[in-house]
Amino acid sequence: MGTQESQESQKSNSRTGGTGRRAFLGAAAVLGAAGTSLGLAGTARAADAPHGASQGGRGLKSLPVPTIIGHRGASGYRPEHTFGAYQLALDLGADIVEAGDLVPTKDGHLVCRHEPEIGGTTDVASHPEFAGRKTTKVLDGVSTTGWFTEDFTLAELKTLRAIERIPANRPHNTLYNGRWEIPTFEEVLKWQDQQTRGRGKQVWIYPELKHPTYFRKLGLGLEERVAKLLRKYGKDGKNAPVILQSFEPTSIQRLNKLVDNPLVVLLSGATTRPWDFVETGDPRTVADLVTRKGLREIAGYAQGIGPTLDLVIPKDANGNLTTPTTLVKDAHAVGLILHPWTLRNENPFLPANFRKGTDADAYGDVFGAYRTYFATGIDGVFTDQPDTGLLAREDHVNG
DSSP states (O other): OOGGGHHHHOOOGGGOTTSGGGOTTHHHHHHOOOOOOOSOTTOOOGGGSOTTOOOOSTTGGGSOSSEEEETTTTTTTSOSSSHHHHHHHHHHTOSEEOOOEEEEOTTSOEEEOSSSBOTTTBSGGGOGGGGGGOEEEEETTEEEEEOBGGGSOHHHHTTOOBOOSOTTTOGGGGGGTTSOOOOBHHHHHHHHHHHHHHHTSOOEEOOEEOOHHHHHHTTOOHHHHHHHHHHHTTOOSTTOSBOEEESOHHHHHHHHHHOOSOEEEEEOOTTOOOHHHHHHTOOOOHHHHTSHHHHHHHTTTOSEEEEBHHHHSOBOTTSOBOOOOSHHHHHHHTTOEEOOBOBOSBGGGSOGGGOOSSOTTSBOOHHHHHHHHHTTTOSEEEESOHHHHHHHHHHHHHO
């Protein structure tokens, strides 16, 4: 997830969403199809899932429900968007790895970073040869100072190393600062194939296209680059183990014309507007998109939504969870799945009523939080600690 996630801390008609080749997930919301288990004790099958949660065909029947998605890898334990984090997510058992928040380089390669600004996620500040690259830009309306991927060639970026983005919450992750370089999306696709062969089962990835409007205005359109690489590696079809996501609905609509992969629209806070809407003068907010009318429209070109958890269960003024909204039921009614974001173990990221003490690095009652969110019928969740998510799913299935 991207700049939009700061609020958390605080084709044609033949390729449309609910019909034909691309109804990979939605049919299950109505029919409750059965899936296959991975054969692990306590692992959920689609048939065991609540209404709406079965994930249909297109190879996804092998994915347990709720699906545990390693957010930027296992970023609770390793610096995010590194092969260290991606590998650990698989080793811990994540069903899908969010391998890639995709941003471009100056010479048009796609690399995996949380944001195009890399001062907080790499050691670029310690490279005197790049001191002159530090600048201030307006990114989706926000003045942002630092170093930006679009000002570096791939060769230059490969001289940098990743660091922990939130060391105050994860000081243990700083142990790994400087160990891994910045992955390219092409490297991720090769890694996915290697891991699939080595593990004897299909590895799934869930890349996000970051700030598509911003980069298109710079002549660095993301969707065409993503589609080209997916085609190169034979991963642009209806059975491809690559789910694509973006906070900009028009980016998902563009992808819908280029590839047959499952597509997910990310949704931030209810009062926010997707940046492509801001640029085009579309007055709608996320609150409009999560109405029944808005969800029906999304289902015309996407198969799922990735809402912030607050859209599933809002918080009160004190940060405590309140009553769930109707979003899960409404989305399932139009054939959309829900993969909300992001569950993390540490106190500051949990609802107030699930925190324990005030230590910013201490874990709260995250199992209680999982239990509450899973009870709403969500189809999966992004998590920084996939092992915790898997245990929580066992509790949910066996409880």
